[in-house]
Amino acid sequence: MDTEAQHTERDRSSPPTDSPSAERDGESEGAEDRSRSAFVSFVSWVPGGRATLTVLICMASLLLVSTFVMQPFQIPSGSMEPAFRVGDRVLVNKLAYRFGSEPQRGDAVVFDGSGYFGDADYIKRVAGVGGDRVVCCDKRGRIKVNGEPVDEPYLYPGDAPSKVRFDVVVPEDSLFLLGDHRSDSRDSRDHLGQPGGGMIPVDSVIGRADWIAWPIGHWTSLERPDSYARVPAPGGAHG
DSSP, X not given: XXXXXHHHHHHHHSOOTTSHHHHHHHHHHHHHHHHHHHHHHHHHHSTTTHHHHHHHHHHHXXXXXXXXXXXXXXXXXXXTTTTSOTTOEEEEETTTTOTTOOOOTTOEEEEEOTTTTOSSEEXXXXXXXXXXXXXXXXXXXXXXXXXXXXXXXXXXXXXXXXXXXXXXXXXXXXXXXXXXXXXXXOSGGGGTTSTTTTOEEGGGEEEEEEEEEESGGGOEEXXXXXXXXXXXXXXXXXX
């Protein structure tokens, strides 16, 4: 009896091979085997096998990151010295102004200048946003934004804030942009009398320069200077 009981118990725990659950398990294992076989066949078809496939996946990932998240940009001129030197590679944060965020005064931005500055990408610093009144200059030679003088510690040593006089109001959804090396920068000041008045649409901004990645000795993360912290909102100018 004990032997028969044990035999019966084993039968309960192990379904017959012709039961529906066994058939389903067999089908699942067969599908998994076919998927694995298809993948192995694909890998063997790719020249170089797994190594080539790994490289392709990495390249596709880098392309996605460069397209939607972070893009490298090489500094082409000395117009943003001393913060950015010729040949520096900066990483442009393409998500900085998504999800409702807007460029802020003091940000270093990379933008497409087509139709405004020229058919190329540029890097400049935001001096005025939509609604701002930007004036050059006060009695001490400083730029004023909404009536507030701005001390600019990032200027190239020995440069004046501007030798070009201007008094502009920035249209909504636009930016007034200046280079840090004012004596060696073609920026919004050089296009004041042209269509668009030297302003760049916010939609033309590719992203914010957040890091200098190369050369290694110049690696640094970039923060917005507090030079504009006291500037009042547009319409709140006090002189």
